[in-house]
Amino acid sequence: MFYAKSETKETIREHTDRLLDNWRLLKDSYGDRLIRVNERMWELLRLAIEYHDIGKANTVFQNKIRRAIQEELLETDCDANVPHNYLSVGLVPFDQFNLTKEERRLLTHAIGYHHERDKLPDKEAIRHVLESDLYVQREAIAKHMNLPLVEKLSFRFVDRLLRRYTIHDGEPFWDYVLLKGLLQRIDHAASAHLPVESDIHQNVGVYVRRYMENKSFHLNGLQRFTASHTHKNVIVIAQTGMGKTESALLWIDRDKAFFTLPLRVSINAIYERIRYQMGYEAAGLLHSTSAFYLAEREEENWEAIKQQSQQLSMKLLFTTVDQILKFPFYYRGFEKELASMANAKVVIDEIQAYDPKIAAMLIKSLEMIKKVGGRFMIMTATLPTLYLDELKRRSIIDEEDTVFGEFIDSQNHRHRIQLHDQEITEGIEDFVRMARSSQVLVIVNTVRRAMELYERLSEMASDVPVHLLHSQFTQEDRQWLERQIKEFNEAKTNGVWITTQLVEASIDIDFDYLFTEMSPLDSLFQRLGRCYRRRVIQGEQCNIHIFTQNVSGVPSVYDEHLVRESICLLKDYEGKILDERAKIELVAKLYERERLKGTSFLREFEDALSMFDHLDPYEMSKKEAQRKLRDIQTVPIIPRRIYDEIAHVIDECRRCRDWRERIHLRMEIEKKTISVHRFLAEKCVSERLSKPFDHIYIADVEYDFDREKGKGTGIRFDASLSVFY
């Protein structure tokens, strides 16, 4: 008896058979989509599966499991603890399989690295365990596994493992990525007792069409375009409100897909639409707080959805790019994510919303996806010329495989702009006056500026209702405010909302007037989309007021050069209609390489690309890659007063034994946190919570918000706690 798992008391053979079932499932379902995997490769994958865990038969490992499941330990003289993945390779009878040299190497590396370890293979230790333990039990193992084993031990494979595959190996590198990545996918799914691919026969295209029929919508030009190019890579530029999501789903059609968006909230929103409005159940959600979200949404199967999402087995997965597209970092284990792209389509929505470093990563990802045989779609309101050029330069898009579409409605005019050579504070009189009879949205570049404006307006004590929304409220207050702004908008109440660029992308609102600080054009045009979103402008009056003097957030948030160039480009439209085509052309101009020369934007983009092109593979762990990606500059904090209120919940959560209950309590706690920039936090943080909340800090600052009245500025960095506190 040789065990593979302690939790399930599975034997190595039973576990291996689970993998073989998944191998068959993958081959039958997506075999023809995996264009890089030929019959020979499938066979190699099968061999890799058969032998991948055979090294677990060593006595040290067996005793580890036996101890866990309280069975009698085995006698042994051998006590060296060697990772089983290295040992497995030593038992493979390579000579019996009639392999080419390259195939031999592929098999060796797939098995040897199906777990990535921090320690390199140590020949002496491996020799010791193979000779004194595994070789002695050879017959019993062969019988248990029903597999031929090596006749005579050889340790040459250890040297082979030390020379890892890199991009410089050329085509075999991509074969290796697929072989190892698929082995890992199958192995992880089998360990979780899940199918490697679920809902294979579901077709999201059918659901979209049915949904649209029920609503008596007809496919528009954009949707017809994507629906007719399901076998190509697609790049579409389309303005918001064109039904981009539906068009992406029509492109995905019957395929497996990953749908990525920059913001978690918008991912949740789209997931909701597809899952509950269209009734499509084969959709998963994966981002850093997706479990909380699903549980809160009272999704019954949230655990299953989360698990299947994490295994990337979902037919359609909504996710952030940091979850699945970070393989250009070549962190240890990157092969799994990349290999799951090979039989799938990936949608990248709103590429212009990422900072240039991440955009560089996405471009590199697409290059790699193309190599393993996956397909992609980029859809965006505006595509910076710089990115498009890079995609062409690297032959990621070419005439044969890629179609390009532009869908803009320039018939209906929504925005007439007025530039003000002033600071936004000088516009206060104007927007207060307008807010008496309409809905006014004010967008500024920094939280600090938003608070200033809010306070000034509140002090003016006018009859106009004033509201504030920015990122530095606690999670729950922020969610409450986001609901409020939508309700306010729908109820057509008059008043002012002062916000930051937070509302740019995620919140679906349609105000009468927009007063905004200048920002780079792509961001600015997103802001414009919150005003006259679904209406046509009449008459000569301007509905957009842009303030260009002394704008906040330069250069900390926005590049100075970009802002200046944006103002220049916009000058021609002073007092005029700014239609959708003009917007796209202006952004294209702004992001031409020539115009970007000397900007930090271009430098960051190019540095990142060059880094990805020259990165040493396997140097990073997955966690490090994720950390590099995320905005590591923000930390969650809890203001002191709020902490005192929930201290008992934290204790309760620590004591709680029921994990479902614990997740609930944990969510209660996370809701009270605020994400702030590290440099801001440093000034006021006094202590760190103890485990398991050691990522959260307590800040000695005032927090000002009254939910009853919906009033307050949120966190107050300038006002520290009174001495009498």
Next chain:
Amino acid sequence: MKALRLKLFQETACYKKPFASKVAETYPLPPYSTVKGMIHALLRADRFIPMRLSVQGEYEAKLLDYQRHYFFKKRDVAAFPLILDGIQDESFSYDANEITTMPIYTHLLYRVDLLIHVEAEKEVLERVIHAIETGENHYSLGRWEDLVRIDEYKIVQVDELDEEKDLRYYAYIPHHLLDIDIKHIPYELPWKYEVVNGVRKWEKVNVGYVRKGTTAPEGACIDEDGELVFFHL
């Protein structure tokens, strides 16, 4: 086949790479041409003597030193003695417009152990042994000042390796023996030259510098005492 096995020791050594002009970088082991040169010097040979070599070894550390280098400013300069040995008593001067000097960083290997196998005609090997036994001068390998101590010389039987065996030393393994998936650092080592139009034209050998502990590739040889041998031809 028979071969002469030499075990050598050097306190310091610099086997300078030919194009390392800003810093005198050293190869990690003496290249074949250097070993060949030493043996030819032992034999006081005035022409090339056919032979095959295997070079293995290790060193304790690498260190830095300065060495004065002479630089020629012009293509054609007045006669300049390349070897100053024996003329140090005579006053020697050079034209600063033609030649200049500069101290240059020199990489030195510290405490080098070498295991060399030489395969050649029996008579040649015997002459080498004779030279070692009757020599009156010190010997050096690489630079003149890097003395070499000959710890062992022995004629050994060399056969094809059939067992699996790991390298005891770092070694140059010729490319034709190397498995592509054995981790190694590739070198192109000089072996011998012909003079073409007054310039030395070198014949090069492609090798991999392989770590000790690596399993020897198939096709390697082993001597009667169990030392691995990788002949370069």
